[in-house]
Amino acid sequence: MRFAFDDNDDFDLDRDFPLGDGTADTSGSVVCPYCGETNTVSLDPGSGDTQDYVEDCQVCCQPWRVSVHYRDDGTASITATALDE
Numbered sequence: 001m002r003f004a005f006d007d008n009d010d011f012d013l014d015r016d017f018p019l020g021d022g023t024a025d026t027s028g029s030v031v032c033p034y035c036g037e038t039n040t041v042s043l044d045p046g047s048g049d050t051q052d053y054v055e056d057c058q059v060c061c062q063p064w065r066v067s068v069h070y071r072d073d074g075t076a077s078i079t080a081t082a083l084d085e
Helices: none
Strands: 027-031 038-042 050-056 063-070 076-082
Touching (some): 027 076
Antiparallel strands (some): 027 038, 050 063
């Protein structure tokens, strides 16, 4: 998809790219399955109700799978599991 905007376009960032009602979690904490340290991860509610991706521990640098599930009220359940499980 290509966007071309100039001064004459009727472009409204909030309208054209809505972020929701502002009640969904945009960060959370998980415990690294390798070193046991708590990590804060950024969340993207716009990526769907259920998300899975790989992120590295901020302390020991080991990669783990992050699973995010958004509830109807916008709160997120976040888990981190070792990639070798």
